[in-house]
Amino acid sequence: MRVDFTKLRFLVVDDNPFMRKVVKALLHGFGTREVLEAEDGATGLEVFMTYSPDIILLDWEMPILDGLEVTRLIRQPTTSVNPFAPIIMVSGHAEKRRVIMARDAGVNEFLVKPISSKGLYDRILGVVAFPRPFIRTKSYFGPDRRRGASNNYSGTDRRKGGGEFETIRTRPLIEKTRSKT
Amino acid sequence: MSRHGDWGPRPRSDDHEDHSKIEPVRDLAERAITGGTAADYERMLAQAEMNLASLKQEFPAWMASELADLETALSNYKAGVPDGAKLFFRKAHDMRGQAATFGYPLAGRAADCLCKLMDALEKVPDDVIETHMNAIRIIIKMNINVVDHPVGTQMLDELEKLGYKLIRSALKSV
Numbered sequence: 001m002r003v004d005f006t007k008l009r010f011l012v013v014d015d016n017p018f019m020r021k022v023v024k025a026l027l028h029g030f031g032t033r034e035v036l037e038a039e040d041g042a043t044g045l046e047v048f049m050t051y052s053p054d055i056i057l058l059d060w061e062m063p064i065l066d067g068l069e070v071t072r073l074i075r076q077p078t079t080s081v082n083p084f085a086p087i088i089m090v091s092g093h094a095e096k097r098r099v100i101m102a103r104d105a106g107v108n109e110f111l112v113k114p115i116s117s118k119g120l121y122d123r124i125l126g127v128v129a130f131p132r133p134f135i136r137t138k139s140y141f142g143p144d145r146r147r148g149a150s151n152n153y154s155g156t157d158r159r160k161g162g163g164e165f166e167t168i169r170t171r172p173l174i175e176k177t178r179s180k181t
Numbered sequence: 182m183s184r185h186g187d188w189g190p191r192p193r194s195d196d197h198e199d200h201s202k203i204e205p206v207r208d209l210a211e212r213a214i215t216g217g218t219a220a221d222y223e224r225m226l227a228q229a230e231m232n233l234a235s236l237k238q239e240f241p242a243w244m245a246s247e248l249a250d251l252e253t254a255l256s257n258y259k260a261g262v263p264d265g266a267k268l269f270f271r272k273a274h275d276m277r278g279q280a281a282t283f284g285y286p287l288a289g290r291a292a293d294c295l296c297k298l299m300d301a302l303e304k305v306p307d308d309v310i311e312t313h314m315n316a317i318r319i320i321i322k323m324n325i326n327v328v329d330h331p332v333g334t335q336m337l338d339e340l341e342k343l344g345y346k347l348i349r350s351a352l353k354s355v
Contacts, residue, residue, distance in 0.1 A: 002217030002225070008209070016275055018243040022282055025236055029229025054209055061271045084205060092278025092296075113278030114289065117229035121222075129214050131205035144202070 003121075003128050005031035011053035012037050013044030013070065014090070015062045019113075023057055023090070026117050030124075041065025045073055049081050055127060060091040060102070067091065068105045075106040075141050083141060084134060086127035090115060106142025108132070240283040244321050247276055247283075255314060259307070270299050276317065286328040290337045291316040294344040301348045309347065316340055 010027055012035060014020045024035050036053055038044035042064040048056065056074070060067040067089055077083045089107045091098070099110050108131075109123040132143040254272040258265035273295050280289030295313040298305045316336055319325070325333045 001214055002221050004213045004215045007213040016279065018239075018247070018283070019275075019279055021236065022233065025232040026229045029232040030225050031228075054213075061274045063271075086209070092274050092293075094293075095297075095300075114281035114286075117226045117233065121226060121229070128209045131207060131210070133205060134203040136201040136203065137199060 001125075001129060003030070003125055006033055008032060008054045008128070009034040009051070010036065011044065011047055011051070011056045013039075013041065013047075013056065013062070013067070014059040015039050016059070019059070023115070023120075026115070026120055029117065030121060041067065041070040045070055048074060048085070052081055053085070055124060056085055056087045058087055058089050058107070060089060060093055060098075068101065071102070071105040071107055077136070077141055086131070088123045088127065090120075103145055104140070106140070108143050237284065240285075241324065244280065244283050244285055244288070247272075247279065248317065248321050251276055251314075251317070255310070266299075270296065273299065284326045285320055287325055287330060287333045287337055288317050288320040291320065291340060294337075294341050298344050298347060302351050305347075309343065312343070313340060 005027065010032055012020050012023050012027075014023070017039070020037050020039075024037070027035050034053075036047050036051055038047045041062045044056075044058070044062075045065065047053070058067045058070060065073070071087055071089070074080050074085055074087065075083050086109075087107045088109045088111055089102045090111045090113060091102070092113045093099075093102075094112045102110055108127045111119055111123050132147070134142060135144050251269075251272045254265075254269040258269040262268075273292050277289050277292035277296050280286065280292060291313055295305075295310065298309065298313075319336070320333060327333075
């Protein structure tokens with residue numbers, strides 16, 4: 001199994017032009033043709049709303065809107081063009097506390113800088129081939145933060161209800177892209 | 182546009198007391214996952230690494246530019262410019278994330294230590310900031326671009342000892 005990168009459109013949001021160049025070089029190396037760029041969170045959001053990229057690679061520390069704020073806005077079910085869009089946060093923050101903050105904002109994957117081709121490829125493969133279910137609660141909308149069932153958990157069940165899926169059909173991104181051009 | 186935007190209809194039902202679990206539509210997988218061998222995967226990674234290597238000659242100039250930005254942010258912070266601390270942290274954070282990618286792993290370590298201190302302490306003493314800045318300056322200006330440079334490593338070990346000591350005392354005083 002491999003990812004055909006010619007079929008995917010990426011958005012790279014990072015305030016550092018050198019880092020954008022590095023990420024673009026890796027993506028083009030994988031075979032990507034379409035890479036959109038933005039140098040701050042607000043521009044990134046605007047590009048996202050206009051061009052509906054398939055996957056977003058998002059820095060954390062940025063001017064105007066930071067990566068967490070952008071993630072929360074993309075995950076707004078009532079206003080976002082695609083609240084399910086896969087978000088990979090690419091950040092220098094490696095502390096557990098920060099990773100949990102990003103997870104709670106709704107990112108799919110977290111990649112700590114320095115980035116490697118393998119690290120980036122594996123995160124992309126993860127969001128494309130093995131998308132996690134989304135969870136909607138009063139205070140959260142985003143990928144399921146539980147990556148697997150734990151047999152050792154002995155606390156109270158914080159999430160009430162059964163384990164059945166509720167399916168929401170979404171318009172394939174490719175159709176949306178075509179209708180805009 | 183529906184209440185849920187233009188990405189789909191409303192959920193059919195809320196089966197659970199306090200949450201909905203939504204199965205993702207696998208349109209990306211259907212579109213972009215193809216068969217391939219381990220050799221295809223290796224070839225793809227090798228091409229990406231080659232692209233990255235082609236940028237390597239630009240890395241020293243990029244790092245010099247990053248250092249200049251960090252120096253400006255430090256001057257603004259010292260001058261009490263509004264949001265100066267936040268902007269200095271952001272530039273130090275950039276340095277810790279990017280330095281290793283740009284071939285200066287020890288500069289990344291020094292910036293990482295500085296960021297951890299700024300994260301943990303209400304105010305990092307000026308001399309401690311300066312010590313970290315000096316380490317970063319030396320590493321970049323002397324083009325120390327290997328992770329196991331003997332003098333560089335020793336300097337970083339000392340710097341991190343200092344950092345952890347300050348963070349430990351700050352935690353004890355809370």
